[in-house]
Amino acid sequence: MSVKRAIVVGAGFAGATAARLLAEKGYEVAVLERRSAAGGGSNETLRPNGIVAQRYGPHIFHTKNEAVFRFLSRFCVWRPHEHRVLGSVRGALVPIPFNFRSIELLFPPAESEALKSALRRYYPADARAPVLALMTHESAMVKKLGEFVMEYVFLRYTAKQWGIPPNQVDRSVLDRVPVVMGYRDTYFDDPIQMMPWEGFNALFANMLRHPGIRLELALAERDGIRLDAEKGRVLWRGAPFDGPVIYTGNVDALLDCRFGRLPYRAVRFEFEDLPLDSYQPAAVVNYPNDWEFTRITEFKKITGQQAAGATCVLREYPTDSDRHEPCYPVENPANRALYDRYTREMRRYPNIVLCGRLAEYRYYNMDQAVASAMDKVAAID
Ligand SMILES: Cc1cc2nc3c(=O)[nH]c(=O)nc-3n(C[C@H](O)[C@H](O)[C@H](O)COP(=O)(O)OP(=O)(O)OC[C@H]3O[C@@H](n4cnc5c(N)ncnc54)[C@H](O)[C@@H]3O)c2cc1C
Known part of the structure; x- marks a missing residue:
């Protein structure tokens, strides 16, 4: 044969x-x-300080x-990992996707209560509603929140990601961006989330x-x-x-x-090794508003690696340059x-x-x- x-x-x-x-x-x-x-x-890759880092950005x-999942399970043992992301918005680190905790962190108590009860009136608990739906909502309160989230969380991040002014971002690409109607703070909503x-x-x-x-x-x-x-x-x-x-x-x-x-939109990856137990409170912190980078990843919080006094973070700088990795x-x-x-x-x-x-x-x-x-x-x- x-x-x-x-x-x-x-x-x-x-x-x-x-x-x-x-x-x-x-x-x-x-x-x-x-x-x-x-x-x-x-x-x-293994960093000089012994930390395992993902060479081309965070992968969960x-x-x-x-x-x-069944196919890949033949080649590894999995560790459950629920990915959590914070966003730096107006000086606070708030959960992304935007949720009730994000509202509490960014609005004064009375306004935050009013916003949450308006959302509860229209959406079931923990539902994920597209931000565009909020922006065209019949309730003026819900609409206002939608506009705030769009402006401070997504529009600027997307503009930075794609290197265009915020007013040129095609809003339909943001259609899938959700706001969570409760306190659930996991980034993905897939039933299987593992490393x-x-x-x-x-x-x-x-x-x-x-x-x-x-x-x-x-x-x-x-x-x-x-x-x-x-x-x-x-x-x-x-x-x-x-x-x-x-x-x-x-x-x-x-x-x-x-x-x-x-x-392709490319990314320049900048790693930094630090003599710290922990650098930031979540695996990924998004920076929609300030700085040239879009996000900082701390790998230990994704890989689960235990290492005292050592960590590694990655800053991602979007670019068009073809000297860098074609990503998107x-x-x-x-x-x-x-x-x-x-x-x-x-x-x-x-x-x-x-x-x-x-x-x-x-x-x-x-x-x-x-x-x-x-x-x-x-x-x-
Ligand atoms: C910054 C970033 C973060 C991401 N995070 C996640 C995440 O959290 N979860 C998730 O599910 N997905 C994530 N992704 C997507 C993920 O990277 C892709 O789904 C995955 O890489 C696709 O695998 P692939 O084999 O198609 O391509 P690749 O992983 O790109 O593999 C292609 C391979 O082919 C090789 N190659 C290309 N051309 C040639 C050639 N001519 N000759 C020889 N070799 C060649 C390349 O060197 C490369 O090794 C992320 C992507 C990016 C950019």
């Missing part, structure tokens, strides 16, 4: 999931990763997708440990796949490769950016049309499957990247 061979480009969640599932289908899989470690956006696993007990690096090592998988790290550009435009074939190391290729990198780069670059696809109709142009061109290479946040040009959470890889591999014999 001939050996079935597959290539996976990229060893983030999408690539590692695809590689594992293809190997379990009997493929010999070469995983080609240009970085020196697997894990993509969730990769961890949360999902509604039980199939994804891998031994970290994401260990999860990836377990997922990629399979006799059918060969992981090639720190891959030189010349050792990656090439496209033979004339014959519509993939070339790998000088020879045609006709087996399945799961590509999780930037699709524009694969086609030499011939139609122009697909724009700039989703608008023009960029979607550009992406579609690339995918039309990719149809000339029928054995290439585009998968994951870069190749699909979507803001995927980790669970969605895994789900996409599961779907795509299910369609391969």
Whole structure:
């Protein structure tokens, strides 16, 4: 029987999931990763003071997708982790999403009571209402609160994130931003919120440990796949490769950016190691209003690492510069049309499957990247 061979480009969640599932289908899989470690956006590094930090920003696993959770549970033991975020607003650190405690911290007692009872009149306890719905509410009080939250918490944060003036933020993108009608202060509302007990690096090592998988790290550009435009074939190391290729990198780069670059908002990450037990009262503090950074993360409060007298924090500075990590696809109709142009061109290479946040040009959470890889591999014999 001939050996079935597959290539996976990229060893983030999408690539590692695809590689594992293809190997379990009997493929010999070469995983080609240009970085020196697997894990993509969730990769961890050890700081000089012994603190584990996530190299590309805070990553917390949360999902509604039980199939994804079951799949990843084969490769790690989980630790329940409810993520909490505070926002620096008018000199106070208030829960985000904005909740009744945030109201109490920002408004005088009588006004705060009036606001809470107005909200109780219209919403069930702990409901999450979109801030835009509050802003168009029939009650003048509810409306006023909605406008305050929009202005001081979300608009400025989003403007900083995307590098545009607040009045140019498309308000419809804020439609999903909730206000919580009670004291619940968890950031995500997914039923599954976990962190891998031994970290994401260990999860990836377990997922990629399979006799059918060969992981090639720190891959030189010349050792990656090439496209033979004339014959519509993939070339790998000088020879045609006709087996399945799961590509999780930037699709524009694969086609030499011939139609122009697909724009991303990037982030400059600035780490600071500190001789402190604790730096801030929550894992993440958002800074919508002051400073150039958008948020500060303290990793110990996400990873659960116990370390006296040592901590590490990360400040995130959004930028357009392509010298930094491409983080957020700039989703608008023009960029979607550009992406579609690339995918039309990719149809000339029928054995290439585009998968994951870069190749699909979507803001995927980790669970969605895994789900996409599961779907795509299910369609391969
Ligand atoms: C700041 C930030 C915070 C986030 N926080 C969360 C969170 O809390 N929870 C959550 O669920 N999600 C979070 N995400 C999203 C998460 O990072 C993505 O869902 C996840 O990284 C998607 O996995 P992926 O495999 O598609 O892409 P990636 O993780 O980006 O992996 C792609 C891999 O492919 C490699 N690669 C690319 N091109 C090539 C090439 N040509 N050759 C070889 N290798 C290549 C890259 O080096 C990389 O290792 C966050 C994202 C950002 C930017």
